Amino acid sequence: MLDSEVQELADRIASMLLSYAAHGLATSSMRGMGEITLRDGLVAAAAASGANQSQSWIIEREFRPQGWLDAAVDLYIRSKTSHGNIRDVGGVELKWWRRDDAGNASNRRRDLVKDFIRVASLFSQVQDFAMVALLSTDVSWSKTTSTGGTDAQVMSLLKRGGAQRWNIKNMSSCKAIQGSVRYLKGKVEIPNTFHSKLRSEYSLSFSSGHLAFARVWTVKRVPNSRVIPEDELDTLDKS
Numbered sequence: 001m002l003d004s005e006v007q008e009l010a011d012r013i014a015s016m017l018l019s020y021a022a023h024g025l026a027t028s029s030m031r032g033m034g035e036i037t038l039r040d041g042l043v044a045a046a047a048a049s050g051a052n053q054s055q056s057w058i059i060e061r062e063f064r065p066q067g068w069l070d071a072a073v074d075l076y077i078r079s080k081t082s083h084g085n086i087r088d089v090g091g092v093e094l095k096w097w098r099r100d101d102a103g104n105a106s107n108r109r110r111d112l113v114k115d116f117i118r119v120a121s122l123f124s125q126v127q128d129f130a131m132v133a134l135l136s137t138d139v140s141w142s143k144t145t146s147t148g149g150t151d152a153q154v155m156s157l158l159k160r161g162g163a164q165r166w167n168i169k170n171m172s173s174c175k176a177i178q179g180s181v182r183y184l185k186g187k188v189e190i191p192n193t194f195h196s197k198l199r200s201e202y203s204l205s206f207s208s209g210h211l212a213f214a215r216v217w218t219v220k221r222v223p224n225s226r227v228i229p230e231d232e233l234d235t236l237d238k239s
Contacts, residue, residue, distance in 0.1 A: 001089070001129065009045070009046065010199035012048055012049050013131070014201065014215065015045075016041040016044060017202075021211075022204055025211060030137070033096070038096055039075065042133070043059055043061065043075065046075060046092075056079060058086075059077055060077075065091070066125065068188055069186065069187040073091040073118075073122060075092040088127060089126060089128050089129070090127070090129035091126060091130055092133055093118060093119050093131070095111065095112050095133070095134045095135070095136075096134075096136075097134065097136035097140040097144060098137050100140045100143045102143060106175060106179075109147070110175070112134065112158070112176075113154055116132055116166065116217075117168075117180050117184060117191075120191050120221055121188040121189050121191060123220055124189070124191075130220070131217060131219065132196070133214065133216045135212070135214045136212065136213060137212050138213065141213070150175050151175055151176045154177060155176075161198050162197065164195065164196050166193060166194050168181070168190065168192050168228065169192060169228075181236050185234075190228045191225045191226070191227060194220060194225060195219070195220045195221075195222060196218070199216050199217060200215070201215045201216075
């Protein structure tokens with residue numbers, strides 16, 4: 001895929017997710033909306049993007065990549081080559097933040113960071129893209145990312161635009177990194193460094209202010225990155 005085609009897909013995903021937020025606000029059903037519903041939107045956005053590119057994509061929900069012992073990827077796209085072989089195009093991980101309780105903010109941070117690491121691992125198995133998509137209410141985003149604790153370092157990467165470099169070892173003091181490494185160890189390969197880039201951001205606002213937004217990041221392994229062996233992960237987990 002051309003970079004412009006990856007960008008188009010990111011824009012379609014963000015706009016589709018935000019359309020669900022608009023519907024939820026109009027019907028007072030936002031809090032009851034689950035990620036299963038949003039996955040339908042990912043499928044629709046991917047199908048439209050594939051059709052626009054004249055691609056016969058095989059679109060699957062909850063697909064487990066080869067060698068993974070962790071949970072499945074929310075959306076996975078493959079295609080058939082002219083020789084009948086299957087080509088792994090890309091995958092998308094999805095998060096939906098609607099709660100604003102401070103007690104579970106650390107868990108939300110950890111789960112989103114975990115998805116970034118999972119997608120960085122996935123990047124080695126696909127040919128065109130690996131993405132993380134987030135739909136969030138403004139209140140949930142503020143309550144979750146505004147922290148003066150150890151997670152402030154990694155949350156700053158999510159708040160910035162453009163490309164950001166993640167270094168697992170340098171951020172090992174962050175609770176979100178520690179929790180993600182502890183969970184993913186032995187389930188997926190964890191790269192020591194990777195890049196994320198905010199590709200699309202759409203917001204929904206009234207005269208009273210912003211209410212919700214969708215963000216989509218692409219994630220890529222750094223060319224000279226390596227998989228962290230388990231003995232080093234044990235050390236990071238105890239940092």
